[in-house]
Amino acid sequence: MLPDAYVRSILAKYELPSGEGSPAELAAAELRQPITEWAGRFLLDIRFCGSYAKETRIRGATDIDLLISLGPRTPLDIDKLYDRFFDFLKRRGYNPRRQSVTIGVTHHGLEVDLIPAKQEWGGSNDHRIFETEHQRITRTNFDTHLQAVKESGTIEEIRLLKIWRTLRNLRLPSLCLELAVMDALRRQARHQPVANMEVVLRYLKDVLPSAPIRDPANFENLVSDDLLKHEKLAISEAAAESLKHSDWAKIVW
Numbered sequence: 001m002l003p004d005a006y007v008r009s010i011l012a013k014y015e016l017p018s019g020e021g022s023p024a025e026l027a028a029a030e031l032r033q034p035i036t037e038w039a040g041r042f043l044l045d046i047r048f049c050g051s052y053a054k055e056t057r058i059r060g061a062t063d064i065d066l067l068i069s070l071g072p073r074t075p076l077d078i079d080k081l082y083d084r085f086f087d088f089l090k091r092r093g094y095n096p097r098r099q100s101v102t103i104g105v106t107h108h109g110l111e112v113d114l115i116p117a118k119q120e121w122g123g124s125n126d127h128r129i130f131e132t133e134h135q136r137i138t139r140t141n142f143d144t145h146l147q148a149v150k151e152s153g154t155i156e157e158i159r160l161l162k163i164w165r166t167l168r169n170l171r172l173p174s175l176c177l178e179l180a181v182m183d184a185l186r187r188q189a190r191h192q193p194v195a196n197m198e199v200v201l202r203y204l205k206d207v208l209p210s211a212p213i214r215d216p217a218n219f220e221n222l223v224s225d226d227l228l229k230h231e232k233l234a235i236s237e238a239a240a241e242s243l244k245h246s247d248w249a250k251i252v253w
Contacts (some may be wrong), residue, residue, distance in 0.1 A: 003194040010252050014058040024064045027107045038088045042074040045129050049142045054149040056158045063110040080120045082130040085116045088092045101129045141217035152182045153190040176223045204239035
């Protein structure tokens with residue numbers, strides 16, 4: 001089997017069902033009721049974001065991300081709202097987990113990341129989110145992230161890198177991963193996943209340890225700061241090890 005055909009067979013292996021009637025859609029529909037109860041009249045929207053919306057999802061990682069968009073008139077800032085939402089889910093028996101900017105729950109066997117966010121004034125659709133690790137509030141725009149990925153033509157490579165990351169148990173947050181792939185492949189041809197993945201792995205080995213990666217929705221937000229020095233080093237070393245192999249069955253499987 002040719003290398004491109006092989007890696008595409010791996011992408012098919014990790015495909016997560018989507019669309020009407022899929023487990024992801026049913027889980028989101030069931031979670032809508034308690035979320036709406038908690039948010040009340042301040043709720044603007046509950047919608048898919050992250051890998052499910054961007055079509056970069058893989059089996060074995062977070063199955064769905066739901067953005068809980070709260071209006072700018074919502075009392076309290078987003079750090080307090082994050083805590084209150086977490087406590088609400090705990091009282092309801094969802095066994096929530098505090099994560100970087102999300103609250104993780106397991107619902108009917110699916111891993112769901114809930115992202116409470118407070119919309120900024122002015123109609124820009126920018127949102128304030130709470131970064132638990134740094135204990136800070138950050139402004140970003142989920143629509144900008146979605147558009148950037150959709151227009152990049154790098155969905156295959158993003159999905160392959162997520163599989164590569166998962167197989168090695170590396171910590172590489174999805175937004176940072178996506179932006180790294182798009183930066184690495186900015187001048188590369190499309191529809192050549194193996195050649196492009198080699199470029200991405202070289203980027204992870206040589207560039208990621210020191211390069212600033214910025215949120216396209218807020219250049220003041222250094223997404224690369226979400227990774228600690230030893231985590232960047234582990235990614236770099238894993239990429240260097242993968243580049244030693246010519247057999248792609250030893251890189252993703």
